[in-house]
Amino acid sequence: MKALFVEDAYLSTAEARVTTVREDGGIMLDQTCFYATSGGQPGDTGFLERTNGEKIIIAGTVTGESKSEIIHIPAPGQPVPEAGEGAVMHIDWERRYNLMRMHTACHLLSVVCPYPITGAAVSETDSRIDFDMSETIDKAEVTAKLMELVNANHPIFTQWISEDDLAANPDLVKSKNVRPPRGQDRIRLVCIGEGSAIDSQPCGGTHVSETAEVGEIHIGKIEKKGRENRRFRIRFGPAPD
Template identity: 50%
Template sequence: MTASLMTEELFRADAYLTTCQAKVIALVDTGIQLDRTVFYPTGGGQPGDTGSLITADGRVISIVDTQKGETGIVHVPAEGSPSLNIGDEVTARIDWERRYRHMRMHTPLHLLCAVVEGGVTGGQVGESKSRLDFDIPGDKPDKETLTARLNELVQGNHGVQPRWVSDEELAANPNLVRTMSVKPPTGQGRVRLLDIEGVDLQPCGGTHVRATGEIGQLLVSKIESKGKQNRRIVVSLMDP
């Protein structure tokens, strides 16, 4: 069975949900599986959410990571957390401030794809800075020029929303896929895309802001050579 099919992924449709009611459906070595969740699992360079599960009788289980398991999304509890049983009802609550900063950092990486030519060879989303690695022959891009172009797109307040295409549609449009080493998951009949209106369209399962104006001011803080043609571009949020 494909991972996460047993867990309804509420964050896919609405990244702004912070809580939900859920039921424990499995207990595995690494943690707790729920029938539905607002917790995003580590993937696509974006860290898994942290937060808490709260029982009806007031027990609080601190969640320190969220991962994709073999049969669903696994919520990893802190060591020494209260135990749960299958069938228990809980309120799942993410650390919204941390998640929102990840959203404000993930969307700029898609903007970066729109202004930098070349395939993506790797990436990582952080709370205050993130990076993408590009396969770029020739000279390194200019930091000041990229910074200006990114902030122009932020100020344009372009709408951001997910949409879906069939496996066949994606196969017929291979240019939508920018990543060179990791391909989007197929085999379930459809693939989730992130559409930044008039700017960028590519497969992505992560969480994002609703409009680029929410991102805030950006800075291309570093461009490094990581090989003959590999360039690492680091983007930072300017607010503390």
């Protein structure tokens, strides 16, 4: 299965062919623009348009036994396609774009707060990152630094390195508990700034192409989760007065 979103996060519709309909109803295609739940980012929703015009509503997208196996989960009561038939994929673009903006905001926060990451979760309106840190930090100061990066409109792009390159540069991995998957011969980096001047880290998620697309964001709350763990809540819009 070809994961089209890996190279083009802005691809919201594309043609595909059904390869398998699983016993649990999950649909597998020869290629997909639907992102599957991974790395704290939820899987895409949307629909498949059959050649007869019927729609199969997709309520979620997950991975199977490996990251390369992407399963489209139909909502209850949907038509069941047959293996071999063609379909046009349509992701819920508004939802996906908000997740792209928010996931990018999480990367920016990891630049402003350069501490090991112990957990993260991305949603459409409110996301969190947990850092291994004991320092006290002002949320207004963090918000101001985030908006500096957003307003500078740094380019965002991906590049590939080998597993050996990653092993030689372990500081690229910011997560304390999760390591990029091995055995695929190459690692995808998400880079921010000309020549990766702002940031570069392994990530398989979807992101916007310029930091200005993130829009206005703020730190809504910083929670203490243990002696050396702080949870930062990122929210869209201006900080409340």
